Amino acid sequence: MSRQFRLPLHSPPSFAREHFAASPTNAQAIAAIDAWPRWGDGRLALIGAAGAGKTHLARDWALKANAVVVEAANPLAAPLDLAALRGRAVLVDDADRRAQGGHLDDETLFHLINMAGVDGGTLLLTGRLAPVAWDCAVPDLRSRLNALTAAIIDEPDDIVLEAVLRRAFAARAMTPAHDVYPYLLRRIPRSSLEAIAAVDLLDEAASAQGRAITRLLAGEVLAFEGDEGED
Missing domain, CATH: 1.10.8 (Helicase, Ruva Protein; domain 3)
Incomplete structure (x- = not known):
């Protein structure tokens, strides 16, 4: 059995597409990302384990789409101005690990999902778990999450x-x-x-x-x- 070992990176990683290793394990996710802006209802969930490459693909998309990046797991991030995000491309990274008491509560996420597809707006959500498994206390949000199209990145080969x-x-x-x-x-x-x-x-x-x-x-x-x- 392999041991696990961890050490902080010395420099920020590159999220350029040319630095992403394509393989059968991520082909479906790449195809789904590259289908933008023709996403169903203007939204997509990108799912994969830690280290699978979902943030790499998502940040590369964000650069191409000039998207606003929302770090959902950051409890210190500033509150979102939903009106300013209308019609914009938005990336919500780590949407399944939304910080308790943070800037992306259930109501805010519900509104972001509803805004996707309106006035040219699009929404990409990333998570380690499929949206049907995300915690939420708002019934309307639960139905929106259950209906999200999800692209899966499998374990790296x-x-x-x-x-x-x-x-x-x-x-x-x-x-x-x-x-x-x-x-x-x-x-x-x-x-x-x-x-x-x-x-x-x-x-x-x-x-x-x-x-x-x-x-x-x-x-x-x-x-x-x-x-x-x-x-």
């Missing part, structure tokens, strides 16, 4: 994770041994965030010890279970 690893190593001007990639792909958790965290740890260890990035170093630093016999 090896195509996605290898692309993430290669970009992360390249960003640090590091060239690992060729067999490090298949070694890591067999062991790291199925998450882009975990893949980047693994590269961060290897970067730190290689720099501190003056060593090249090899399978041996990866095994020592990341301490994968069941690798006692690996060299």
